[in-house]
Amino acid sequence: MLEELRITGLGVIDDTTLHLTPGMNVITGETGAGKTMVVTGLGLLFGGRADAGRVRADPGRAVVEGRLRLKGSLAGAVATRIVEAGAEVDDDGSVLLSRTVTIEGRSRAHVGGRSMPVSVLSELGENVLAVHGQSDQLRLLRPAEQRAALDRFAGPDHEKLLETYRQAYASWRTVVDDLADRRANARARTQEAELLKLGLDEITRVDPQPNEDDDLRAEVQRLEHAEGLRVAAMQAAVALAGGVEVTEDAPDATQLLGTARRTLEAQAQVDASLGDLAARIEEAATLVGDVSAELSTYLSSLDADPARLEEIYERRAALRGLMRKYADDVDGVIAWADNARTRLAVLDSSDELLEELDKERLRQEALVLDLCGRLTAARQEAAGRFSEAVSVELAGLAMPHARVEVAVVERSDGPGPDGADEVELRLLAHPGAPSLPLQKGASGGELSRVMLAIEVVFAGAGGPPTLVFDEVDAGVGGTAAVEIGKRLARLARTHQVLVVTHLPQVAAFADTHLVVAKDTGGAITTSGVRVVQETDRARELSRMLAGLPDSDLGIAHAEELLAVAGKEKRG
The missing domain is CATH 3.40.50.300 (P-loop containing nucleotide triphosphate hydrolases)
Structure with a gap:
């Protein structure tokens, strides 16, 4: 509003x-x-x-x-x-x-x-x-709006049927377009599919794994520096063992910390603060023990096998070859392969698939034609009701012999997004007159009254909330x-x-x-x-009635007119 x-x-x-x-x-x-x-x-x-x-x-x-x-x-x-x-x-x-x-x-x-x-x-x-x-380009003179207005007038059940049809039509067109494209571009599709298959075969042979390039890079670095890593880990283990050669009998840092803890605990009853220190030493001993165990595991896992290093070099070279062709990293190569598989399904133009698509096209086409027939019948029924209602309104608008007809005719190019019908509002200005489109069959003043009659009939059936009549x-x-x-x-x-x-x-x-x-x-x-309100409004109506805004008789007539209109509106 x-x-x-x-x-x-x-x-x-x-x-x-x-x-x-x-x-x-x-x-x-x-x-x-x-x-x-x-x-x-x-x-x-x-x-x-x-x-x-x-x-x-x-x-x-x-x-x-x-x-x-x-x-x-x-x-x-x-x-x-x-x-x-x-x-x-x-x-x-x-x-x-x-x-x-x-x-x-x-x-x-x-x-x-x-x-x-x-x-x-x-x-x-x-x-x-x-x-x-x-002088306006009237909304209801557009064929698409005439059809939409009739559909709204037909009622909610008809609009549900129309929505069902639109969904069926969209599905049918998707299959029709897909089938036509596969047939028209079979050679190009086959060539594209062959290229995708070559790429997929190459990637499948290498079989890259997610994040594999990063994992191999880290492993190469460990293998290339295996000796330095072994020396560092060994020296740390020796330090934790008290600075002597690591043997089964040599006391390590954990044992020494255990001795310190027990010594402090023995005097904790005399001074509680020694008990707190003993607890902290126990925590340190646990941490040192964990580190020592992990160092031992690390030393046993170090592998300086030249064969393994050569194997990784070859694997990384194969991955780099894929990345040069398909993506910047291994994950990108894997994504390319996934997309290629999806695209191959789309490119399929085999006789078997084309036959299945053609069957689906026929099935959906039958549904669309059935819904088209039901839409046409519903529109024709609504057109009759609408024509009668508008013609009754025109009789009260100084056009007693005029009649509005709604022509529901079949589209020349077959079903469209809104059905197989073209809708046109036509006016018979008087008995015996030809049935003409609204804009051709009515004068300017008549056309405005026809539009008013139509809008009155369409009231409550949707459309713009604000209407202007000039x-x-x-x-x-x-x-x-x-x-x-x-x-x-x-x-x-x-x-x-x-x-x-x-x-x-x-x-x-x-x-x-x-x-x-x-x-x-x-x-x-x-x-x-x-x-204007009250007296001013009566004066304006008096001016419109007789050109005499100050005439007592004119004002009295205007007030009578307002009273009659008010009664009509309340009724």
Whole structure:
């Protein structure tokens, strides 16, 4: 929902802020006051084409800012897109959007204070706003949107069926594309597979082990310095043995420490501090004993076998040969081999595999075609219900003989991601008239009313939460105008609705009434927007009724109109 819209330097609007509310917001004002600039500003804010001709010479740039409140079913998707673009949603669940256009035609966009491509605003606009007007590219005139809208109208069971179809279609296309690629590139795949097999055979013969190059490097270093290591270990063992030749009968450091401990313990009853020292000596004796044992083991493990050293040299040479070809280290070589095995499975173009894939393709194709048929039947049933509902709405909008049909026709290129159907909304303006696409079968004013009827029928079936109608009441009046007001009010129960109108019968149904007024007091004409309530609102409706805002009769008529509209809304 759009909470606030500020427009600066656009057309006749110098600087004004619109505070918008949930429900139905109506914008009125005299001809030329700048009502259209509000819709133009909304278009700019959501990525519309920038027209430098509408920028005021002073200050030389137009700025449109809007605060978007994210809530409802679309909040998650919109917030995700904002975060993906590099911006953030405020803690209160809102985000500030802005668009700047200079008099030279340069344009900038910001989302959440971060500079963005204008395309990001366009993407957000497709999710949160739909503008219906005589000069707009209407959302529901796009075939893809017509199909999506009909799918939403068809109901939750249909949407579940559509999701099942999309998953089946994606699986089927994966198999089809895989099979086609294997057949079309069989020779290249075979050549690549042969090269991979050669590499795998070479690696398999050597059979490298994880971290083997590091382990062999450490072993070589020990073997090459075996004599120096043996001397060092022997000298340490001699030192622990008391500086004499190491023999079975020679007392070692452990025995000497044991003698010292026992001597101190004998006098510990006289002085307890000697007992503490004895305990510490016992700890030292244990450590020395462990070191002596490990030195003995180390000496027995030293191997200066030249044959083993030569064997390691050869093994390291073989590993280096693999690393030159496949990776920087042994672990990388092992990873290359694993990837090669996986790739070989992908490259398999054997007749047996191709036959299996073809069977799978046929199986999944049958499932896709079955789901396609069910989707088509569901769409045709929904199309009939939708056509009847829209035609009933049109009867109350001064188009009693018009009828909207939904054509569900088979795609010429077979099943696609959304089924095998093309959906097109068509209008029969009167009995005997040809059935034409909406944009060809209706005039500007009629098209706006058709869009209103369609949106009323689609209300509650998803789509953008904010709907804008610009001059939706063109060419109508009297009872038809009241009916338009009723339908907009009904639509406002589930959507935020913004209506630019010149009809008091429509404006009377508003929850918030905004008036665009010109100020001609200065050298340059400017316009501002204000909210009107109670007496001021009745005066505005009186102006719209008879051009006499101060007429007692006109005000009385306006108050009666407000009372009738209020009763209709409550009912």
